Amino acid sequence: MTEDYFNYELRDVKMDLKRAIYECSQRGLYHSTKLAELNHSLSSVELEPSDIAKCQQPLEIDDEADTYLLAQSYFNLKEYDRCAYFTENCKSPRAKFLNRYSRYLSIEKKKVENRVDSITPPDPTLQAELQNLSVELRCDYSARQLDGFGLYLYSIVLKKLDLLKEACDVLVEATHKESSHWGAWLELTSLITDRAKLNSLTLPNTWIKHFFMAHAYLDLQLNDEALEIYGYLQNKGFKKSTYVQAQIAIAYHNKREVELAISTFSKLQKLDPYRLDNLDTYSNLLYVRELRLELAHLAHHVSQVDKYRVETCCVIGNYYSLRTEHQKAVLYFQRALKLNPQYTSAWTLMGHEYMEMKNTNAAILSYRQAIEVSRRDYRAWYGLGQTYEILKMYFYCLYYYKQAQFLRPNDSRMLIALGETYEKLEKKEDAIKCYYKAFSVGDSELTSTLKLAKKGKVSKKERNKKKTFPTFAVVHSQS
Template sequence: MAVASAVVAGPGSGDFSDLREIKKQLLSVAERSRERGLQHSGKWASELAFALDPLPMSELPPPPVLTEDDARDLDAYTLAKSYFDLKEYDRAAYFLRGCKSQKAYFLYMYSRYLSFCFCFAGPLEKGQVKNEALRELRLELSKKHKARELDGFGLYLYGVVLRKLDLVKEAIDVFVEATHVLPLHWGAWLELCNLITDKEMLKFLSLPDTWMKEFFLAHIYTELQLIEEALQKYQSLIDAGFSKSTYIISQIAVAYHNIRDIDKALSIFNELRKQDPYRIENMDTFSNLLYVRSMKPELSYLAHNLCEIDKYRVETCCVIGNYYSLRSQHEKAALYFQRALKLNPRYLGAWTLMGHEYMEMKNTSAAIQAYRHAIEVNKRDYRAWYGLGQTYEILKIPNDSRMLVALGECYEKLNQLVEAKKCYWRAYAVGDVEKMALVKLAKLHEQLNESEQAAQCYIKYIQDIYSCGEIVEHLEVSTAFRYLAQYYFKCKLWDEASACAQKCCAFNDTREEGKALLRQILQLRNQGETSTTEIAAPFFLPASLSANNTPTRRVSPLNLSSVTP
């Protein structure tokens, strides 16, 4: 049975006139999130609901209506949920096999996902075995998605799997769809935040008109370091009736921390501690402020207090690490940051702080690795970029491809395209770690209508990706094949255009364009159009790209002497 494509979200964007209705929605989605094991989303909604006035008994939200599938799966779901809560994910998934209800199916797929994450959280985290497991999940969820059988929670999980596979464009589309289908689920909004890299990207998102959008915008403005806009949003939320929300108070404190208004941030964090004395979230940020102010007694008290609450939380480890760092015990500090990363390998703050400790210990190579990991987690983190720049300055090795690509992006945003070209080409020449320099260079040539140079860059990019001998899941491969297919089509090289169009059909985002181009080529051939041979010096793609119809005639060799430094 197909799932409805939209869910009523109540008041529109910026409309907080009916706080009682908003509280009902928050209580409802908190319960639905907990039923599916989404504890963080449930906690966020519960904390926000707690900040609003209590509802009279007559206005409490009714329990959800059970469908026939829900009733049929109830026993299996109840048993599996008890195993899930005890972190027995494989066992939970086993008893949910064959369940049809949305709630049971989500818990089945989510249990499998968490099982994969738990099993491969160590050295094999990025290994082929885990990727195969994620691809299997992606395939199953993709079929459900095409059949329109995923609800808002299912779309959220599908987006998470796509993000784990580095399929960022597809993940963004799915998360946006999830916010339309279930606007009240904060988890989907938060995942979307993590994939938005700049304000321009934000403008092109088609987001639902709901009051949840205001919380999303406030959060993403904070992440993008647009602090003035973020503070305005949070102030408007306080004025709307959320003045008691500890979430909003903590976000305002983080915003002031980001603009280095230390006194204001410290004042807000101290007030937050009075309202929520057992809170652990954001306390690592609080400890950063105490560290900068060299407030040893306060930092010591905070570290001991959090250790009594939960010494195995990531934030607690970071606070203790800061405490030892302030006492110049850098080996112990680094040890606690390592402990934090064992608990959560994607915890940004711990990577950055560990890089700082390695710098203090004069271990620049380890510092570089830590800063690089931080940038992999969040490319927007200026502290990691600054730390990485410092280490390269110390080592006098300015030719790191990531720094050159980042510099090229800066020049591109300043519309200094010749300088951007130089940076991207140099990043490729010195050994492109992320294999993105040629793609960015190709797109610059596209902007400047330099089609032959763009095609040459895309060809070289495809060569490099396939020569690695890895299963290709790289983000821009489909983009490269799409451009080359169109380029060869314009050049009337039907065989080459057909081969690239066939490659496009292997990717979700270019499949329809590839099929359309193949139909056009077939039609032109049937009309007697012949392929041209008037192409400059040959350039070859590796034969391993395709068993049949691999393009052989190519554009002339790339000449970048004019832009090479």
């Protein structure tokens, strides 16, 4: 990485952060929390009083000022319909955004409240309201009347309507118009399916782009690249950032470097003991290591901090799972999904619990819901493969294992599972290729070595006939 990779003055970065935090808070955008964490990590960087004044544009003194302040108070109390009613005829950019954003949040809130169970489709009247909001935003978009925040809102509405290509294009525009709004960058990462698509995006050359690239690499399981960027950002002034440290811990988790991930999360908890973000991932690590005492302490702690957070429900669910109380674990994962039906991890973990309870139908439904929310969740694909393997439906099983292996090409577990399925389908050469690849990427349990040894004995006569050993190749095929 070259020395000019992050050639931005920290003073300018801090000014951008302060301005973005102020603008986001004026519009009720809670993504500014991460920006505040980054800003706090730069507490040693001093600004002049005149610089701070530039970061906060005063509220317009006009006929709408009082209406805006009233609507903002309703928005903060989560009275979204009330907020939308009072800002219906407002023309200023802040008030107009607040009107549309409160309408969007009202629709999403009602979808959750009206849903009988996780499988029931949303109320068609609410879907019609979302379509109407989309039409309204599209008119302003065509007339080029949307600022960076308006473009962000338009993109998330398009995403909800499954217009993903349009949503991606609009989000790229949003990052150019309002480059310091982290929410737009975060939504963009969820629409990137592979490295080629990431590299094809035309993004603004700004300091926050590096945070975005690292986050996107992490989502795409390109963990070494993500760690390289985060390490460099720490050296350039963000060493105290709890967000960066949490991302590094997740990268270690993805790389299956469990001890490093646990120690990083442990240090993070000491720095910010009331931070609940990503603690469900920490609980997964403690679960894998069967550290029952530590997991019990974590579950007790998060329950005292906030009982009604999805992370809290997942941590407690993992605790009950480790105690083999699977019904209680399912109950807490269901609570997490009532709080946030789009929380992928809870769907996947609930699928695991149903598998333990031998309820394959419920497990399949849970894993499928996880994939609906995020097609990049390799654990859900892998879980589906295991479920169909138990049901002896090997062609289905092969498809899902291929998807998991595509997402985690260097994970020996996916390759061994794929190889075993090929064996059951009597495709021995394909199985050998998978085992050899698993061995070459580093199979810590040496399962691939044992499989190759057995295959060597079975296929001895065949090798004598052919006089050559079969060519090994990487299995990257996708059904």
